[in-house]
Amino acid sequence: MCGRFTLRTSLNLLAERFLFSVSPDISLPQKYNIAPTHNIATLTAPHGQRQLQWMHWGLIPSWSKDPSRASRMINARSETLHEKPSFRQAFQKRRCLILADGYYEWRSSGAAKQPFFIHRSDHEPFALAGLWESWTPPQASTAAGQDTPQPWHSTTIITTEANEFAAAIHHRMPVILNPNDYDRWLADDDSQLERLQSLLVDPNNSNEMTSFEMTAVSQHVNKVANDGPQCIEPAATQRELF
Numbered sequence: 001m002c003g004r005f006t007l008r009t010s011l012n013l014l015a016e017r018f019l020f021s022v023s024p025d026i027s028l029p030q031k032y033n034i035a036p037t038h039n040i041a042t043l044t045a046p047h048g049q050r051q052l053q054w055m056h057w058g059l060i061p062s063w064s065k066d067p068s069r070a071s072r073m074i075n076a077r078s079e080t081l082h083e084k085p086s087f088r089q090a091f092q093k094r095r096c097l098i099l100a101d102g103y104y105e106w107r108s109s110g111a112a113k114q115p116f117f118i119h120r121s122d123h124e125p126f127a128l129a130g131l132w133e134s135w136t137p138p139q140a141s142t143a144a145g146q147d148t149p150q151p152w153h154s155t156t157i158i159t160t161e162a163n164e165f166a167a168a169i170h171h172r173m174p175v176i177l178n179p180n181d182y183d184r185w186l187a188d189d190d191s192q193l194e195r196l197q198s199l200l201v202d203p204n205n206s207n208e209m210t211s212f213e214m215t216a217v218s219q220h221v222n223k224v225a226n227d228g229p230q231c232i233e234p235a236a237t238q239r240e241l242f
Contacts, residue, residue, distance in 0.1 A: 001075050002128070002157045002174035004221065005103035006117075006232065007031045007041060009125040014099060017125055018043055018182075020050040032231040034100075035224045036074040042130060042155055043097040045186035055096075059156035060135040061086050067135070067152070076131060078160040078175060078200035082193065087156070090131035092190040097127040097182060098157055102232065104221055107169045115221050116169055117232045121213045129158040129175040129185060129200060160200050169214070175200050 011028040015021065020043060034040055039054045059073040073086060081091040102119035120126060137149040162173040177185055181199055184192065221231040 001159055001170070001172045002103055002105075003036065003074065005034050005100045005128075005174075006119075007034060007100055007125070009099075009101050014041075014125055015052075018050065018097070018099065018127070020052050022052075026052070031227060032229060033221055033224060033227040036071060040155065041099045042132065043099065043127070043186070044094075044132065045183070045188075048187075050186070053096075053153060055132055055153045055155040057156075058154060059086065059090070059131065059133055060152060060154045062089075062133055062135055064135060065138070067137075067154075073156050075159045075172075075174075076156045078129075078158050078197070081131075081158070081200070082197065087131055090133055091196075092193065093188060094132045094134075095185050095196075096130045096132045096155060097177065097186065098130040098155060099125060100128055101125040103128075103174060104217075105166070105169045105173070113222075114235075115217050115219060117215045117217045117221075118166070118212060119215075119232075120211050122211065127177050127179075127182060129177050130155045131158065132156075158200055165214075 008030040011022055011026065014028070028041065034057070036057050038057050040057045042053050042055045043050050044053055045051065057074055058071050059076070060067045060069060076084070076087045081087045101123060102117055104115055104117055106113040106115050132153060132155040134151045134153055136151045158175045159172045160175050162171050166173045177199065185196065185199070215232070216235045217232055218230070218235045220226050
């Protein structure tokens with residue numbers, strides 16, 4: 001699974017790497033401990049133009065009566081996207097990139113869990129495969145003067161079976177897309193679903209994992225309220241490379 005990640009890269013560098021325009025009134029604080037229910041940076045491509053959007057992490061299907069399901073839908077299994085009612089339509093029409101520059105995973109050892117920080121060795125940002133939905137809260141009343149409910153945009157991170165090295169920590173991992181596949185993933189096109197599915201279930205080939213490294217970090221990251229450089233400081237000097 002993927003339950004925490006980071007985005008410390010500057011907005012200007014993200015715009016340069018992912019080819020989107022930046023409005024002067026947008027700011028992007030460094031985040032070292034992004035958790036479910038946070039608003040996260042995503043890219044969609046309406047009319048073929050990449051656009052930065054903030055979305056609630058935890059998918060709320062458009063047909064939901066309330067947002068209570070969101071906390072249970074932070075991840076979507078790649079193997080069953082095409083058949084699960086919560087994800088099927090989003091996979092067909094509403095795909096997005098989720099911007100990140102590292103993510104955390106925990107390895108269980110008895111009662112203890114050791115957190116690891118997984119990131120590119122050059123600290124460059126990368127894109128996780130995501131799905132998004134638009135959900136409008138039901139209007140409780142039609143009284144005169146009441147504001148029309150505004151839609152919520154929410155997202156989920158797609159996970160797949162871990163590659164050989166990541167499996168030492170956890171049996172699942174987020175899908176990290178190859179930059180060559182960004183446009184295909186973002187396209188409003190359901191004619192290539194089989195090709196898109198193949199990007200999600202073969203992390204050893206479709207993901208550029210040879211450029212990643214894994215570092216054991218302290219349990220400081222376990223607390224969601226902690227959000228600073230200490231979250232990614234090594235707990236030990238030993239590092240392992242993908």
